Amino acid sequence: MNNISSNGRAVLRGCANDPAAEQLLRCRKIIVPLEANPEEISHRIVQDLRTTLKRVLNKEVSASSEEVAQAGALLLRVKALDPRRLNREKLANQNNENEAVVSEANNLSVHRPPADNYVPRVLTEQDWADLADRCK
16 A cells, blocks of 8 residues: 555546545545554545545535435544544643643642622722822
């Protein structure tokens, strides 16, 4: 399997005018090896797969309801393969872990009173005078 992504893109360009069943078969034959070799996935092959599957899903080619359902299922598999989506999820997880570590390291804790017991503070004339003195 020499570069699944580039070969897959060529195949998808070639099957643009084929019937829906043929397009689904070719997409499935590209998705299976990509799932087995995630290091070969490029965002371009994912984009081409989405375009082809959406063409079937939106019935731009004559497709039965079963083929439309298969296209939807394959679109979900393609969504899981998307390297850009995976990178964003990894970064989000790392950021969440880093924030937790920082807050634990600094021993920061935030105490918020329950909303039921919250009474807003009413500012008096003295409070306003103190604030005016500090702002001078």
